[in-house]
Amino acid sequence: MSNSVELLQGTLDMLILKAVSLGPLHGYGTLLRIQQISKSALQIPQGSLYPALYRLEHKGWITSEWGESENKRKAKYYRLTASGRKQLRSETEQWSRLSDAIALDLPPILRQMVKTQNPWNGELSHGIVTKAVHQGV
Numbered sequence: 180m181s182n183s184v185e186l187l188q189g190t191l192d193m194l195i196l197k198a199v200s201l202g203p204l205h206g207y208g209t210l211l212r213i214q215q216i217s218k219s220a221l222q223i224p225q226g227s228l229y230p231a232l233y234r235l236e237h238k239g240w241i242t243s244e245w246g247e248s249e250n251k252r253k254a255k256y257y258r259l260t261a262s263g264r265k266q267l268r269s270e271t272e273q274w275s276r277l278s279d280a281i282a283l284d285l286p287p288i289l290r291q292m293v294k295t296q297n298p299w300n301g302e303l304s305h306g307i308v309t310k311a312v313h314q315g316v
Contacts, residue, residue: 200264203258241257
């Protein structure tokens with residue numbers, strides 16, 4: 180059984196916004212940040228990431244500028260905009276309501292475990308709930 184968690188449709192935007200909210204990142208750095216924060220539970224394919232970055236930039240939620248990466252290569256760095264920060268807050272609130280609703284049926288011990296394992300901000304995470312349920316916790 181794989182340790183990675185399937186993403187719910189529509190969560191990639193929130194993950195990218197959260198990753199770049201912590202500081203400017205190039206595309207591959209965004210993938211690594213999501214993996215780091217999720218303790219490698221989330222693996223985003225590059226084929227999904229770059230269209231999402233383009234979409235978020237087109238919506239005005241992130242901005243980009245060219246710079247030099249750690250290995251001295253030209254790279255496009257992404258930053259969160261003010262409207263992106265507002266969108267991240269909105270999506271985080273919606274995610275919190277959804278994950279809280281999903282967790283209502285969980286035993287208290289599992290709810291506590293999920294709260295302590297969420298890498299984003301201490302709120303319940305659907306992916307971690309799903310992982311825990313599938314592992315028979």
